[in-house]
Amino acid sequence: MTVSPAMSEPRAETGMPAPRRRRLNRKLAPWLFLAPGVLMFLIYVLIPIGESMWISFFQWDGLSAKTWVGLSNYLELLDDDAFYTSLKNNLIWLVLYMLAIPFGLFIALFLNQTVRGIRIYKSLFFFPFVISQVVVGLIFSWFYAPGFGLFFELTKWLDGTGIAILANPNTVTYGIIAAGLWPQIAYCMILYLTGLNAVAPDQIEAARLDGAKGIKMLWYVVLPQLRPATFIAVVVTVIGALRSFDLVSIMTDGGPFGSSRVLSYYMYEQALSEYGYRMGYGAAIAVVLFAIMMIFISGFIWKMWRDERGL
Amino acid sequence: MFPKPIQSMSPAARLTYQIALPVMLVVWLLPLLGVAVTSIRPSSDLAQGNYFGIPSYLAFSNYLDVFKNSPFASYMLNSFKVTIPTVIGAVALSCLTGFALAVYKFKGNLLIFFIFVAGNFVPFQILMVPVRELTVKMGLYDTITGLALFHVAFQTGFCTLFMRNFIKALPKELIEAARVEGVGEWQIFWHIVLPLVRPAIAALSVLIFTFIWNDYFWATVLTTGADTQPITAGLQSLNGQWVAAWQLVSAGSILAALPPVAMFFLMQKHFIAGLTLGAVK
Structure with missing residues (x-):
């Protein structure tokens, strides 16, 4: 084995094992290994979460002194139409993004064959996930663009006038x-392809002998075995939906008339863009988004915790 | 196997499948193909309204034009300067944390693990204002170092989740045998565990490379100019300058997408192993 030379060397150094020193060492060791990573995570992730919550109680432009305003940022949110638009859009994102899971499963089932060249097909179907959301946003801006976009031309061919999907406040979020x-579909597809690879063939064969096929087979035999893949697909899709920022920023800047804002974008707009440097108000929006996210995160962690203890 | 292997079906079904595959693929990649064609379309075609027809000639010069009169090369270089140190930093830190959380039993082990996992899921906006303040205070605002430092810290969450689970799945006997032999903790980490986690290091490296290369939010929050901004933020500002010059926007988009795409095709196995971690029990 490759490990043997490494093991014999320190033994020669220490000679007799020193149990007391070793035990102390082993107690301290994990903390030394953890220290650099935990420190970085503390400074850049954990403490800032607390700070944001704190800042949300202040009025602050980022430069002059902070003024304590208590809950008034949150009270202002209750009366802010832009906030409700963002919240509603986040909800639409969350619901519609879930479509990525059945679509991903469908493509995975379609591609789960062993014909020649199927590996290339799988990679090419996965392609959209690898490219940056900035590029995806630009691609789709072009796709939808009135006058010359492929999508616009298609709809023009169908209805005579064409649909400028990003210019209409009622359709922009869907676009x-x-x-x-x-x-996202590409991501779910790859999760399911991996899952399908691990489905027990003997169970499929047994069910086939019992006369199961098609949808029934999928629902009662295959999907239960794909549960780990489905869990991860749900996690990444929920997080992806709530994190949506890049596409809104690239494709519409929240417009037209702020109708495609989501909480993450609205927060950025309030705290950093040319519309103002309202750090406190922005922080309050971020805290709301964080609270929504925590509902899901707690659920995921709770499930992982149960699995860990079951091991 | 599910669905039923196509080979066991009628010749008609096989033929349908063979035809459906490329058709589906073209439909799936239609927006991308459109952009790819636009990127080699001469601007004169676009001016004359030839958006979908065959380009009158292949204007590969669009790709050169992207670099001319714009800091495109600088943006690309900045992306590499942010991405590569981040990959090294995050992977190195998570080898240590993953080892600690997988090998040792101590109070708070699971708690720390789940804090890493949860932190990895938080919305970026809850970190935005304080992280920007911190970066300004350290004098690292609008620097590549400042951006990379944040990325290292944040990615450590995901990498720790990955590494811890990977190391946990290694045979325990290896480490126990080494301990009986009296091997020190650091030696166990360096000589026994590290060589075994090489596949995990490869998987994480390609994944983090892609994540960081594609990051847009932090690029806009922590950097401002062409000297420091990576390609994602750069592309957005060039998009503002190249109004209606879609052949340039398209060529720029394709170029910006190339490094992660190349990474994916070169390291496909590792990439997918990383992404689908946990998708199979």
Whole structure:
């Protein structure tokens, strides 16, 4: 084995094992190994979460002194139409993004064959996930663009006038979500392809002998075995939906008339863009988004915790 | 195997499948193909309204034009300068944390693990204002170092999840045998565990490379100019300058997508192993 030379060397150094020193060492060791990573994570992730919550109680432009305003940022949110628009859009994102899971499963089932060249097909179907959301956003902006976009021309061919999906406050969010679904479906597809690879063939054969096929086979035999893949697909899709920022920023800047804002984008707009440096108000929006996210995160962690203890 | 292997079906079904595969693929990649064609379409075609027809000639010069009169090369270089140190930093830190959380039993082990996991899922906006303040205070605002430092810290969450689970799945006997032999903890890490986690290091490296290369939010929050901004943020500002010059926007988009795409095709096995971690029990 490759490990043997490494093991004999320190033994020669220490000679007799020193149990007391070793035990102390082993107690301290994990903390030394953890220290650099934990420190970085503390400074850049954990403490900032607390700080954001704290800042949300202040009025602050990022430069002059902070003024304590208590809950008034949150009270202002309750009266802010832009906040409700963002919240509603986040909800639409969350619901429609879930479509990535059945679509991903469908493509995975379609591609789960062993014909020649199927590996290339799988990679090419996965392609949209690898490219940056900025590029996806630009691609779809072009795709939707009135006058020359492929999508616009297609709809023009169908209805005579064409649909400028990003220019209409009623359709813009759906247009952006469609762009977001493109890479997300690819992600879910790859999760299911991996899962399908591990489905026990003997169970499938046994069910086939019992006369199961098609949808029934999928529902009662295959899907239960794909549960780990489905769990991860749900996690990454929920997080992806709530994190949506890049596409909104690239494709519409929240417009037209702020109708495609989501919480993450609205927060950025309030705290950093040319619209103002309202750090406190922005932080309050971020805290709301964080609270929504925590509901899901707690659920995931709770399930992982149960699995860990079951091991 | 599910669905039923196509080979066991009628010749008609096989033929349908063979035809459906490329058709589906073209439909799936239609937006991308459109952009790829636009990127080699001469601007004169676009001016004359030839958006979908055959380009009158292949204008590969669009790709050169992207670099001319714009800091495109600088943006690309900045992306590498942010991405590569981040990959090294995050993977190195997570080898240590993953080892600690997988090998030792101590109070708070699971708690720390789950804090890493949960932290990895938080919305970026809850970190934005304080991280920007911190970076400004350290004098690292609008620097590549400042951006990379944040990325290292944040990615450590995901990498720790990955590494810890990978190391946990290694045979325990190896480590126990080494301990009986009296091997020190650091030696166990360096000489026994590290060589075994090489596949995990490869998988994480390609994944983090892609994540960081594609990051847009932090690029806009922590950097401002062409000297420091990576390609994602750069592309957005060039998009503002190249109004209606879609052949340039398209060529720029394709170029910006190339490094992660190349990474994916070169390291496909590792990439997918990383992404689908946990998708199979």
